[in-house]
Amino acid sequence: xxxxxxxxxxxxxxxxxxxxxxxxxxxxxxxxxxxxxxxxxxxxxxxxxxxxxxxxxxxxxxxxxxxxxxxxxxxxxxxxxxxxxxxxxxxxxxxxxxxxxxxxxxxxxxxxxxxxxxxxxxxxxxxxxxxxxxxxxxxxxxxxxxxxxxxxxxxxxxxxxxxxxxxxxxxxxxxxxxxxxxxxxxxxxxxxxxxxxxxxxxxxxxxxxxxxxxxxxxxxxxxxxxxxxxxxxxxxxxxxxxxxxxxxxxxxxxxxxxxxxxxxxxxxxxxxxxxxxxxxxxxxxxxxxxxxxxxxxxxxxxxxxxxxxxxxxxxxxxxxxxxxxxxxxxxxxxxxxxxxxxxxxxxxxxxxxxxxxxxxxxxxxxxxxxxxxxxxxxx
Numbered sequence: 001x002x003x004x005x006x007x008x009x010x011x012x013x014x015x016x017x018x019x020x021x022x023x024x025x026x027x028x029x030x031x032x033x034x035x036x037x038x039x040x041x042x043x044x045x046x047x048x049x050x051x052x053x054x055x056x057x058x059x060x061x062x063x064x065x066x067x068x069x070x071x072x073x074x075x076x077x078x079x080x081x082x083x084x085x086x087x088x089x090x091x092x093x094x095x096x097x098x099x100x101x102x103x104x105x106x107x108x109x110x111x112x113x114x115x116x117x118x119x120x121x122x123x124x125x126x127x128x129x130x131x132x133x134x135x136x137x138x139x140x141x142x143x144x145x146x147x148x149x150x151x152x153x154x155x156x157x158x159x160x161x162x163x164x165x166x167x168x169x170x171x172x173x174x175x176x177x178x179x180x181x182x183x184x185x186x187x188x189x190x191x192x193x194x195x196x197x198x199x200x201x202x203x204x205x206x207x208x209x210x211x212x213x214x215x216x217x218x219x220x221x222x223x224x225x226x227x228x229x230x231x232x233x234x235x236x237x238x239x240x241x242x243x244x245x246x247x248x249x250x251x252x253x254x255x256x257x258x259x260x261x262x263x264x265x266x267x268x269x270x271x272x273x274x275x276x277x278x279x280x281x282x283x284x285x286x287x288x289x290x291x292x293x294x295x296x297x298x299x300x301x302x303x304x305x306x307x308x309x310x311x312x313x314x315x316x317x318x319x320x321x322x323x324x325x326x327x328x329x330x331x332x333x334x335x336x337x338x339x340x341x342x343x344x345x346x347x348x349x350x351x352x353x354x355x356x357x358x359x360x361x362x363x364x365x366x367x368x369x370x371x372x373x374x375x376x377x378x379x
Contacts, residue, residue, distance in 0.1 A: 004314070005345055008322045009139040009167055009295050009336040011189040011196055013345075014248075015255065018193055022248035029243050035235045037250050042231070044253035048192075048261070049184060049202035050175035056201045056227045057249075059242045062166035062187025065199035067095055068222040069162050069183045073208070075216035076100030078130040081122055081159075083114035087140035087325055088164055092133045099217050104129070110141045110328060111288040116149045123157045130211075131160035136184075137168035140325045142297030142334060143290040144172060151179035160211055166190060169200070170256060171268045171294040171338045182208040188245065191268070191294055193252045193339040198245045268293040271337035271346055274376035278350040279335075281372035282357065282364050287332050294338035299331065304362055306330035312359060317352035343377050 006013050027034055038057075045055035058064055070092070074080065079102045082093045096103050104126050106114055114134065123129060132154045137144045147163060154161040160182045165174060169184070171191030176184060184202040188194035203209065203224065212224055221239060230238040256264055272293040276286060279298045287297040300306035307330045310323040324332035335349050350369040357364045 002318065004318045004320050005348055006320050007336050007341070007345060007349055008320055009190070009334055009338070010187070012191070012193065012336060012338050013340040014195055015193055015252070015340045018248045018251045018255070018340075019195075021251035022195070022244040024244075024247065026243055027247075029241055030236065034243065034246075037246060038236055038241075041246060041249055041253065044250075044257060045200055045202070047257060048170055048174070048253070049200075050173075050179075051177050051202055051204050053176065053202065053204040053208075054228065056203070056224060056231075057237070057241065057246070058199045058201065058222070058227075059197065059239070060199045061196055062164075062185060062190075062199050063091065064222065065166070065185035065187060065201050066092060066164055068199075068201050068224065069185050070095045070099060070101070071217040071219045071222055072215055072224045073131055073160055073162060073183060073211045074099065074101050075214065077102065079104065079126070079128050080131045080133060081106055081119075081126060081129055082133040083119070083135065083145070084108065085113055085135065085141060085143055085145075086110055086138035088138055088166070089133070089135045092135070092164060096133075111143060111290075113143050113145050113290045114150075116146065116153055119150055120153055123153065123159070129157065129159045131162050131182075133162050133164070136163050136165040136174075137172060137292040137294055139167045139295060139334070139336075141288060141328075142292055142295045143288050144168065144292035144294075147181060148175070148179045151181050155180040160208060166199075167294060167338065168292070170264070172292065173261075173265050176202055176204045180204075182211075188249065191338040192249070193255070194245060194248050197242050198249060265293075268338065270376065271341055271343075272296060274343065274346050274373040275335055275337055275349065277376050278346070278353075278369035278373040282354065282369045295334055295336045297332050297334045300333060301362055304357070304360055306333060309333060309356055309360060312356040313349075313352045316359075317355055319349045319352035321349065343373075346373055346377075
């Protein structure tokens, strides 16, 4: 018999009550019954985004939300700065180039962040920058950017600040209004504790809407003006929304807002601290000094096959974790602790890691990682 716990950086675990909410008999999306649910979802997402502006719900993966930001905010020939610190910063760059946008790439080695000083230097040199794109939590490397410090810098230079918070929203703090973030993309299958299939776009204020009105990139399904008009006119979406996923979202937002956003953020910090303490207690090196609270990443020790380590942890010991991507394939291991993750899951990750390393010949004190994690939870 095999029992497996999902600790990958998406999809993440779905609480039973959230899954059950989406399994009820389908209801029609143009009914009063569904409109009441949808109205709650919009207001709930505004709270999670930290905005008095707009929140939109789309039927797509998080990549769809990212593209929605690009095609609604920009026009061909616009110049943008994109912070590239991993695979998903690269994705924003590829999207912009596909739509004829000129990209200034601010590239940093994987594991590093774009600092406020580096962003200021770039914006002081580059002219006519329409938007700055940053990945909040870069799941390919585990790093997180200080959005609260970057937003005011971008605003000072008059550019739009567009953030990929696909893996962060609901696990890391987001205050769009306070931090001057103009647009935020997110997805359902990460810290928001849902299956894949929904994406979200937050839009703050007049600056963003002026850009949307002026955008010349062709669009149809991802046209936010259509969504805004439909919500204002009838309180629903212009196209069929994944109804069952919306019912699940209603339940997950009840859980998140019922726990309280500050408590949710504190819980993610605790999971992160415990996981990283356990990793270090086993003599392993964390991949970055800027690790996110939703994911911990460590460097595979010399002489150990990183792919095999992930396989043993997953297949034999029941902790499904992720390896590295592209240049870091086989070189790092990623353990996610986002959304519906508790101390039980972190302790399983530690025991699985200890046993897998021991089995593979790496000298490790069994119980050392678990003990270190437990001490964090007890503190």
